[in-house]
Structures are given as structure tokens and as C-alpha cells.
Amino acid sequence: MKSTAFHLSSGNAMSSCTIVIPTHNRDDLLIRAVCSALKSCPPDGEVLVVDDKSIVPAGELLSGLNDQRLRVLLNTGMSGAAHSRNFGVASAEGSVIFFLDDDDEMLETYCAEVLSEIACASIEMHWGFSSSIERRGNSTKTDTLRARKRLKRGFVPLSARPKDLVAAMSDGFWIRKRLFLELGGLDPEQTIDEDTDLCLRLLAASKQPWYQGKPGMIVHRGYVPARSEGAQLTVATAALRGLDCYRRTYDKNAGHFGSRSATHWYLATRYLRRAIKHGQAVQARAFLGSIRPIEVRIALRAFVELKLLVHSKRASQNRI
Template sequence: MASVSIVVPTFNRPKLLPRAVRSALLACPEDGQVVVVDDHSVIPAISVLKDISDTRLRVITNGYEKGASGARNFGVFSAFGDAIFFLDDDDEMLPNYCLRVMKSGFHGSLAGYCAIEHVELDGSTQTISRRGLDRGLIPDSASMRKKIAGLQMGFWIRKDVFQELGCLDPLLTTDEDTDFTIRMCSENIGLWYDPDPGVRQYSHLTANKGGQLTKTTPKDVVARNYLRTLSKNHATFPPMHKARWFLLSRFLRRAIEAHEYRLAWRVAMDIKPLYLSICGIAFLSVKTIARPRRHLTSTLINRLFIQR
């Protein structure tokens, strides 16, 4: 059986990290490893984990670009596993997940992800899954949204494929997972989906915005990260491919949320091909009209055209 490495990037989460690492060790095969990549935390991860004694655990300091992407890239390069699993430092990996993947998905695909067990504030749990997807390779006919896998969704990939695709973009402080899986799609690399949960997340962490980087990053920064993903990837698909509209519309939504109206209109008017630009302009017109307490569309368009 191929070897497994679980990569856990961490930054300033000393109370949550031990729980994540213990869950990873429970899920990790006996001949696998758990690689914790400390992105220069104030309290070093090695001291936080000093009470965990397991030969499979390796704690290293990020030697690449600072940030979640750089830490994950460094972890992958430092790992010996054929299969790389990613786990966030505030989540838990369920005990049988790696074994499930290695017995099924790893031999049928190059990468994959799974459903999530979500723990509510009252302690109850629910499974968050992608509707309409069964266990196995995601069909080509599936929407682009279903082909996008977050790295917190039990994401795994063959190490050689991760490296051949150029790893995660260190300039993206968020949305690096969408950028990466979009690149996978452009190379026709299919994803394996498991409808049974492989990771556990907690509502109290997402409720106080401690669980997801996208929720803690300023909205204007998120919008610009989405724009980078759009700029890098939309032209890799054929002109009429649905992925182009998927990337443009998700950026426009984020730009509107951040009140980055001028940027949104500039991108919509400049993007190619023409049909995509027309769709973007129509989309913005509808969205801005639907927000009467914000800038009226007519006033906004006049200002934008004057200042272009």
C-alpha cells in the first residue's frame, strides 16, 4: 500500500493544535507520518506538542514563503508519503478516513475530498456534503462548483501530482484551494468524492470567525484574491467553457460584498471574450439594483465611466 503523510500547517493556535494532531495520529497508518508545519508561531508548535510522543509525528518550521500556502508547500516537500492529506489546525480528522481513501479513491484517482461532519453549538452534528455526488470519480458533467475542493474538506492528492501542478500559489492569502483545483480541472485531473465525512469541524469556531481564513480576511483582500484566481485561470479554458463564468461571477459577488464597485465594473468591461463581458455587466446591473441602500446603478455607472 502507498504511504501516507498528513500535513498540518499551524499559526498561533496553541489550544487547538494538539487536538488536531492527536486526531491525525489516530487516522494515520502505522507506517505513515504527521507533518506539522509551524508558520513561525509566537508559541512554537514544538513546545505546544511536547507532551505528544509518537515517532510518526514530525514538527518543522516553515522554510518557504510565510502564509498558509507556503507552509503547506513546505510540508509537502518535507513529507515522504505518496498520498498527501491536508488538515487544518482547528479541525479533526476522523479515524478511518485515510484507510478509506487508500482502499478506494487512491487507486481510482489522483486527488479527492469528502463530506464534513459539522458540530453545532448545541453539540449535535450534521453532515455537510455535495448534493448529487455519489462515492467515486466526480463526473465531467458535474458543475464546476462541485469540482472545487476546499483544502479543509479532507483534501488529499498524490505528492507527485501536487508538485507537477506547481503547488499552491503563495501569493494567495485565501482562495488558494480554488486556484489549485481549478488548475487540476484545466488539466483534466479528476477528483474522487467520498460522501461520508472524513473531517470534523466546529460551529463555535466558525461562529467567532476563528475557523476559516476567508471569514477573517478583510473583504477587499478576499476580492483581490478572487481576482487573481480569475486572472490566472479563466483563459486556460475554451472560450465558451462554463468555468469562465464560474470564476468571473464568484469574483463579482465578492467585489460587491467588499463595495469594490469600480474594480468589479472595470473587470467586467475588460474581460474577454465579449459574451463574458456582456454577462458580467448584466450580472452587476442586476446585483446593484437589488441593493437599494447602496449605490444606485445609474449613478455608479456614470461615476465609473467618468473615472476609467
């Protein structure tokens, strides 16, 4: 796979961490993200921007930033956020990888806090994530899932709800480079939900996540991008394609957990819920045919019929 590297300065031979920022046509937002990453990045770390064929090259946009920790790579291989992140990790010099979306910001102390925890931990920390500050217009809130509210920092108990053991790339996600590569990285076939898929593979490998209760990120929502093709991927991706990705996540990972487990229920119901939301009742019912044992299938069938009933009632109310 070929790439073009723009070294905005000489760079370091070794790095404690690499902040990977994939980007595509975010010329109105990228500089903000990169500047926040440089503020958080330690002196021996690096910020690695992977340009996924932007109309205005990221190297041009960032040419005014003279910082030896900053590198820009042009991805000339497969397009997409998952592949761009994989490409960045493969090229990274750091032993710990942080991910940052090109429309978000990393808080200044986040990298140092995580790296300090890793250095001092009596049990090896493999991967983790943080709470985040969510901004939508003039509204700001701190996003803290229920199972984590009383945990300021530490390992998330494996007894927590499955949805509280997984995180998005935008949730201050970090991972040891060696482990990321051992697991094969993110699935480039997944246009969405690649982060959930990776988290499930980590959990199946008995790698417990570390949670930083103090926000590590500012996640921006609801903006209007300067270029329509730069819209947030989860919003812009077609509903049916997204549904296929949820099914792929289920197919790849459900077998690693018991059919009666909370994780299996979580994976099945999130797919079914999305199918019903997007009017795919036939797909939802067809999915049930693959479920074993019979008692789990019966429970999921009841879940589907209840969701269909609720969805139908809401649709009727909206027509009134």
C-alpha cells in the same frame, strides 16, 4: 530555505501517506487536531506539523505525544498557510498527502478508506476530497453539495457544476505528492482561495477528483480563538485583499477554459459577486471591460446590474 525539525521520535524511512497540518498560534486547538490525525494515520504513515512561527512553539505543545509517526517542522521561510503547506509537502515522506487544518479533526477511518480505494482502483486516482461534518457551537450538520448527494463515493463527473468540482483544504483534501509538486503546489501569493486555484489547475490538467461521500472531517466553525492572530484566515483576511485573491484566481485560470464555458462563468461571477458584496461596484464594472466575446460581457453586465439592484434594496430595507 532553512527549517528546524523536531523529531518527536525516530520516524519511518518510507510512508504510505503524510498528513500535513500547518499551524500558527493555535495552542488551544492544535493538540486536538494532531491527536485526530494520529488516530487516522496508518502505521506506516506520518503526521507532519508545520509551525509557521507560533509564539508558543508547536514542538513544545506536542512534546507530550510520544508517537514515531509524528514530526514537527519549524518554517523559517515565507509565512502563510499556502507556503506552510508547500513546505510540508516538500518535506513529506508519504506518496499521498492529506491536508488537515489545525482547528479541525480528521475522522478515524478516513485515511485507510482513501488509501484502500487508491490501491484497488482500476483507474488511477490523482486527488480527491470528502464530505464533512460541520460543527458550529451546539449545531452539527453534514455538508454535502447538491451534485454529490447521490454519489457515495467515486469520481465526480466533469459535467457537474464547477463549484462541485472544487474543494477547500478543509474538505478532506488529498493529492498524490508527485502531482502536487508537478503543478507547483499552492500559490503562496494567495492568502485565501489558494485551494480553488489548485483545484482549477488540476481540472485544467484533466485530473478528475475522487469524492468520498462518507464524511472524512469534522470542520469547526464560529469559535473564539485564544489568540486573535490565530483567527480563521478566510474570516480574518481583509475584504479587499480577499477580492484581489479572487481576481488572481480568475486571471490565472479562466484562460484554460472556454469563454462560454460554465467554468468561466463560475469564475467571473464569483469575483463579481464578492466585489459587489464589499461595495466595489467600480471594480466590478471595470472587470467587465476585459471580457470577450461581447455576448458574454453583456450577460455578465446584466448579472452585475441585477446584483447591484438586489444589494441596494437590501441595504435600504436594513436602514428602515
